[in-house]
Amino acid sequence: MRLVFLIVVIAVSMTVLAALQATTPPYAMLTGPIRTEGRQGETVSGTVFSAQIRQVQKAKTLAWDQFGRAVERQSSGTWVIVSAELQAMRETMPVRGATIIGTSGRLYHQSQRAQAAPNVLSAKTVQPGLPTTGIYIFEMPKEETRDMTLLLSRQYGPQLEDELAITLEQNGIVLREKMELGKNGI
Amino acid sequence: MASNRERKWFWLSLASLPVLLVVAFRINAWRNIEEYSRLSESExxxxxxxxxxxxxxxxxxxxxxxxxxxxxxxxxxxxxxxxxxxxxxxxxxxxxxxxxxxxxxxxxxxxxxxxxxxxxxxxxxxxxxxxxxxxxxxxxxxxxxxxxxxxxxxxxxxxxxxxxxxxxxxxxxxxxxxxxxxxxxxxxx
CATH class of the missing domain: 2.60.40.1240 (Immunoglobulin-like)
Known part of the structure; x- marks a missing residue:
């Protein structure tokens, strides 16, 4: 009788422990970003910064002037240029983390090939009370651009910090052959 | 068969476990609070x-x-x-x-x-x-x-x-x- 009781107690304990383990969220989720969702055109506000996406453009070639020299970058896929206005609510901060979730769910960080382009937002610092405008540039396969969501955060891999997830509109985006980037963006 | 002395130590150890856990949590919390205060400007x-x-x-x-x-x-x-x-x-x-x-x-x-x-x-x-x-x-x-x-x-x-x-x-x-x-x-x- 005592042996049966012991076996039952062990079996119940194992079941409870297995249930606890299966339902415990992973550490990465517990310490993950605090996500706020919105759509292009709206002001999407987190707790420390907000963003409004103004325009999305696609081009095969990007061009800009760098120290008086013309620079061109071509892509076998497509360049996606996102124009945004950022506002810091509490403290001076950068918004360096910008990623597009493509149609297949793959993540595309900003292109290193276009990091010297003018008016890139990840090179700027956002000051409270001073809205800051600029662009983020991504290089993606064409088929990944049918359905895009932009993720913005202070830095890549935010933990217990704001992350804005903004659905980008597909209407009216035309693939251009060449886009000139000026000091005022697009 | 366990002796009376062993039994006494077993129950004493078991009873001290909650106390030790509370002390460990407090020490850890105190360190975290001290670290946080080194980053914040509250006074x-x-x-x-x-x-x-x-x-x-x-x-x-x-x-x-x-x-x-x-x-x-x-x-x-x-x-x-x-x-x-x-x-x-x-x-x-x-x-x-x-x-x-x-x-x-x-x-x-x-x-x-x-x-x-x-x-x-x-x-x-x-x-x-x-x-x-x-x-x-x-x-x-x-x-x-x-x-x-x-x-x-x-x-x-x-x-x-x-x-x-x-x-x-x-x-x-x-x-x-x-x-x-x-x-x-x-x-x-």
Whole structure:
């Protein structure tokens, strides 16, 4: 009788422990970003910064002037240029983390090939009370651009910090052959 | 068969487990709280004159508001303004390494906080404003070689702020060894 009781107690304990383990969220989720969702055109506000996406453009070639020299970058896929206005609510901060979730769910960080382009937002610092405008540039396969969501955060891999997830509109985006980037963006 | 002595120690160990767990949690929490207090500025000493902090007397030496065409001819677009703050610290103690991890910011009455421009940009602006003078170091560089007892040092920091916030700003300064204590000097613009 005592042996049966012991076996039952062990079996119940194992079941409870297995249930606890299966339902415990992973550490990465517990310490993950605090996500706020919105759509292009709206002001999407987190707790420390907000963003409004103004325009999305696609081009095969990007061009800009760098120290008086013309620079061109071509892509076998497509360049996606996102124009945004950022506002810091509490403290001076950068918004360096910008990623597009493509149609297949793959993540595309900003292109290193276009990091010297003018008016890139990840090179700027956002000051409270001073809205800051600029662009983020991504290089993606064409088929990944049918359905895009932009993720913005202070830095890549935010933990217990704001992350804005903004659905980008597909209407009216035309693939251009060449886009000139000026000091005022697009 | 366990002896009475072994049985006694078994129950004593089991009974002490909750106490040890509570003690372990408290020690861990105390360390975390101490670490958090080293990052936060919650005890702020405010004043217009000489403020005694981190082994020195601090005063506001000079404040410039640039971008509205009054201090210099330069006019910045929109509401953007540049504020140049100079602070002077006169050491009354041996400071040693107590000025590590300096934090300077401008704060307003709503809790917003502006951080200083980074060193290379700050030095470029200094050379534009006063081409013949050497740029004055910021708090980070000065804190590596703090002044000796009875001598003084000047630090300069530059901030980009919106014009409407300027009249309500105060310069806030703290060091790691002295936090959560900090000092705040209203700019009086």
């Amino acid at each position: 702020i000493l405010t004043g217009n004159g000489n403020l005694d902090y981190a082994g020195a007397l601090w005063r506001l030496e000079n404040v410039r508001l640039i971008g509205d065409g009054r201090d210099t001819a330069q006019k910045f677009p929109g509401a953007m303004r540049l504020i140049v703050v100079r602070l002077v610290a006169t050491a009354h103690d041996d400071i040693g390494k107590n000025w590590g991890q300096c934090q300077v910011s401008l704060t307003d009455d709503t809790g917003r906080r502006w951080l200083p421009l980074e060193v290379s940009l700050s030095n470029d602006i200094s050379r534009d404003l006063e081409p013949k003078a050497d740029p004055v170091n910021g708090c980070g560089i000065t804190s590596l070689t703090p002044p000796k007892k009875s001598s003084a040092v000047m630090i300069e920091e530059k901030f980009v702020v919106p014009a409407d916030a300027a009249p309500k700003l105060a310069a806030q300064l703290s060091f790691s060894a002295s936090r959560p204590k900090a000092i705040s000097l209203p700019l009086g613009l």
